[in-house]
Amino acid sequence: MQSAKGEQSVADLALQSGALQASEASSRSKALARLKLSDSAFRQLTRAAAYFVLILLSGIIVSLVAGSWLALTNFGLGFLVSERWNPVTENFGALAPIYGTLVTSIIAMFIAVPVGLMIAMFLTELCPQWLRRPIGIAIELLAGIPSIIYGIWGLFVFAPFLQDTLQPFLIGLFGNVPVMSSLFAGPPYGIGMLTAGLILAIMVLPFVTSISRDVFSAVPPVLKEAAYGLSCTTWEVVRNVVLPYTRIGVIGGVMLGLGRALGETMAVTFVIGNAHKVSASLIAPGTTISATIANEFTEAVGDMYTSSLILLGLILFVITFIVLAAARYMLLRIARRIG
Amino acid sequence: MSATVNKIYASRRRMNHITMGLSLAATLFGLGWLVLILGTLLFEGFSGLSLRVFTEMTPPPGAAGGLLNPIMGSLVLTILAVMFGTPIGILAGTYMAEYGRHEKLTSVVRFINDILLSAPSIVIGLFIYEVMVYPMGHFSGWAGAVALSVIVIPVVVRTTEDMLTLVPDTLREAAASIGLPRSLMIIRIAYRNAKAGMITGILLAIARITGETAPLLFTSLNNQFWSSDMNAPVASLPVVIFQFALSPYKDWQALAWTGALIITMAVLALSVTARALSSSGKQS
Numbered sequence: 258m259q260s261a262k263g264e265q266s267v268a269d270l271a272l273q274s275g276a277l278q279a280s281e282a283s284s285r286s287k288a289l290a291r292l293k294l295s296d297s298a299f300r301q302l303t304r305a306a307a308y309f310v311l312i313l314l315s316g317i318i319v320s321l322v323a324g325s326w327l328a329l330t331n332f333g334l335g336f337l338v339s340e341r342w343n344p345v346t347e348n349f350g351a352l353a354p355i356y357g358t359l360v361t362s363i364i365a366m367f368i369a370v371p372v373g374l375m376i377a378m379f380l381t382e383l384c385p386q387w388l389r390r391p392i393g394i395a396i397e398l399l400a401g402i403p404s405i406i407y408g409i410w411g412l413f414v415f416a417p418f419l420q421d422t423l424q425p426f427l428i429g430l431f432g433n434v435p436v437m438s439s440l441f442a443g444p445p446y447g448i449g450m451l452t453a454g455l456i457l458a459i460m461v462l463p464f465v466t467s468i469s470r471d472v473f474s475a476v477p478p479v480l481k482e483a484a485y486g487l488s489c490t491t492w493e494v495v496r497n498v499v500l501p502y503t504r505i506g507v508i509g510g511v512m513l514g515l516g517r518a519l520g521e522t523m524a525v526t527f528v529i530g531n532a533h534k535v536s537a538s539l540i541a542p543g544t545t546i547s548a549t550i551a552n553e554f555t556e557a558v559g560d561m562y563t564s565s566l567i568l569l570g571l572i573l574f575v576i577t578f579i580v581l582a583a584a585r586y587m588l589l590r591i592a593r594r595i596g
Numbered sequence: 597m598s599a600t601v602n603k604i605y606a607s608r609r610r611m612n613h614i615t616m617g618l619s620l621a622a623t624l625f626g627l628g629w630l631v632l633i634l635g636t637l638l639f640e641g642f643s644g645l646s647l648r649v650f651t652e653m654t655p656p657p658g659a660a661g662g663l664l665n666p667i668m669g670s671l672v673l674t675i676l677a678v679m680f681g682t683p684i685g686i687l688a689g690t691y692m693a694e695y696g697r698h699e700k701l702t703s704v705v706r707f708i709n710d711i712l713l714s715a716p717s718i719v720i721g722l723f724i725y726e727v728m729v730y731p732m733g734h735f736s737g738w739a740g741a742v743a744l745s746v747i748v749i750p751v752v753v754r755t756t757e758d759m760l761t762l763v764p765d766t767l768r769e770a771a772a773s774i775g776l777p778r779s780l781m782i783i784r785i786a787y788r789n790a791k792a793g794m795i796t797g798i799l800l801a802i803a804r805i806t807g808e809t810a811p812l813l814f815t816s817l818n819n820q821f822w823s824s825d826m827n828a829p830v831a832s833l834p835v836v837i838f839q840f841a842l843s844p845y846k847d848w849q850a851l852a853w854t855g856a857l858i859i860t861m862a863v864l865a866l867s868v869t870a871r872a873l874s875s876s877g878k879q880s
Contacts, residue, residue: 295779308705317723371622522810570718
C-alpha cells in the first residue's frame with residue numbers, strides 16, 4: 258500500500274515533469290519556428306534589396322526610352338547628325354550638344370591625365386612619407402567640392418580671368434598659324450568650350466590622381482627595387498616598370514574620370530554659354546548634352562521638345578554607360594592581378 | 597668611350613630632374629586650385645554671412661533677405677533621401693556580403709551599382725521626372741527626395757558591402773556556434789562590428805547629395821517661399837544658388853556666394869568627419 262502510493266506519486270511526478278517538458282519543448286519549437294521565419298524573411302528582404310539595384314538601372318533605361326519615344330520615332334538616327342535645334346518649328350538634332358560634350362571632355366582629359374599621373378608619381382615615389390596623407394586628402398577634397406561651386410567660381414572668377422589673359426594670348430599666339438587660328442577664332446568671351454573643358458579638368462583631376470596613386474602603390478616593391486638595383490632613375494622606374502605594370506588600372510581610372518566629365522552638368526552649364534552650334538573654335542560658346550537639359554528642360558513647351566531633351570539624356574546615359582562599364586571592367590582586371 | 601657614357605648618364609639624370617620637377621609642379625598645380633577655390637569662396641561668401649541668412653526667407657530682387665527656406669528645404673530633402681535610400685542600400689549590401697558573397701547575382705549587382713555610382717546625376721533627374729513628376733502632374737518635394745535617394749543607394753551599397761566583407765569570419769562562426777540564427781548574427785555581430793564604416797558610408801552619401809543640383813532642377817524645382825508641403829515644389833540651397841548666381845542682380849549673386857560657402861563648409865565637414873571616423877574604425 259505504502260509502496261503503491263509511493264509508486265503512484267513517483268509516476269505522477271514523472272508524468273508532471275513529462276508534461277512540463279512537453280510544454281517547454283513546444284514553446285521552444287515555437288520560438289525556433291519564429292526565428293526560422295524571421296531569419297528567412299530577413300534573407301529575402303536583403304535579396305529583394307539587391308534586386309532593387311538592378312531594377313533601378315533597368316527602370317532608368319526603360320523610362321528614358323519611353324520618354325524619348327516620340328522624338329526617337331520622329332527623328333530616327335538623323336537626330337544624331339542634325340545640328341538644328343529649333344523649338345519653334347519643333348525641329349531638333351543632337352549634333353551640337355554631342356560635339357560640345359566630346360570637345361569639353363577631350364580638353365579635360367588632355368590636361369587632367371598627364372597632371373594626374375604626375376601627381377600620382379609624386380605621391381608614390383617622391384613625396385616624403387609624412388606629407389603623403391595630407392596631400393592625398395587635399396587632392397581628394399577637390400573631388401568633394403560640389404559641382405555647383407565649380408560653376409559659380411568658374412562664372413565669376415575663372416571665366417573673366419581667362420577672358421583677360423589666356424584667351425587673348427592664345428588668339429594672338431595662333432592668330433597667323435594656319436590650322437590653329439581656326440581653333441582660337443573669334444572674340445574672347447570668357448565663357449565657352451575651352452573654359453568648360455578647363456573647369457572639367459580640375460574636377461576630373463582628383464579621380465585620375467587617386468586611382469593612379471592606388472594602382473601605383475600596389476606595384477610589388479620587388480619589381481621596383483630590382484629596377485633601382487640596376488641603377489635606374491626614378492623616372493625610368495616609373496616609365497619602364499610602374500606604368501607598364503599598372504597600365505590597365507590607369508586606363509580604368511582615366512575612363513572613370515572621362516565618365517565623370519561626360520556627365521558633369523552644373524559646372525558646365527554655368528560657363529558653356531548654351532549656344533546650339535558646332536564651332537571649330539574652342540573659345541566659342543557651345544553647349545553640352547547635360548547643359549542643354551539643365552537649361553531648357555523646365556522651360557520646354559510641347560511634347561516633342563521635352564521628348565527630344567529626354568532623348569539627349571538617353572544618349573548621354575548610353576555613352577557614359579559604355580565608358581563606365583569599360584572602366585569598371587579594366588579596374589576589375591587589375592584588381593584580380595594584384596589581389 | 598667614357599665621354600659618351602658620361603653623356604648618357606648626364607642626359608638620364610637631366611631627364612629625371614625634369615620629370616621629377618614636373619611632378620612637383622603638377623602637385624602644386626592641383627593643390628593651387630583647391631586653395632584658389634576655397635579662398636574665393638571664403639572671401640566672397642564670408643562678407644554676406646550674418647544671422648539674417650539663417651532667419652529670413654529668400655528676398656525678391658533688390659531687397660534684403662536670407663536663405664532660410666532653401667536651407668530648411670535642403671535639410672528636409674536630405675533627411676528624407678537618407679531615410680529612403682539607406683535601408684535599401686544597407687540591405688542590398690548585406691545580401692552581397694553575407695548571403696551571396698560568391699553568387700553570380702552579387703557580381704552583377706556590384707557591377708551595376710558601380711555604374712549607378714558614377715551615372716550622370718542629371719539623368720537620374722530625368723528618370724524621376726518620368727516616373728514621378730509627369731504622372732503626378734506637378735513638381736514636388738517628394739520627387740526631389742526620391743531623386744536624391746537614388747544617388748544615396750549606390751554609395752551605401754558599396755560601403756556596406758566593403759565594410760561587412762572586412763568583418764572577420766571567426767566572429768560569424770563564433771555566433772553560429774552558440775546557435776544564433778544568421779539574421780541575428782548579421783544584425784548583432786556583423787553590423788556592430790562594421791558600424792563605423794557603415795556610418796562613414798552614410799556620411800559620404802549625405803556629403804554627395806548636399807551639393808547635388810542637377811537631379812533637383814526638374815523634380816523639386818524651387819520655391820520663393822516657405823513650404824512644408826512636400827507635395828509642392830520645395831526650395832533647396834543648390835537650386836537657389838544656381839538661380840541667384842545666373843541672375844543679373846548683385847544682391848542675389850552675393851546671396852548665392854554665401855549659400856555656396858555654407859554648402860561647401862557642410863560638405864567638407866561631412867567628408868572630414870567621415871574620414872576621421874573610418875580611420876579610427878581601422879585602428880580599433
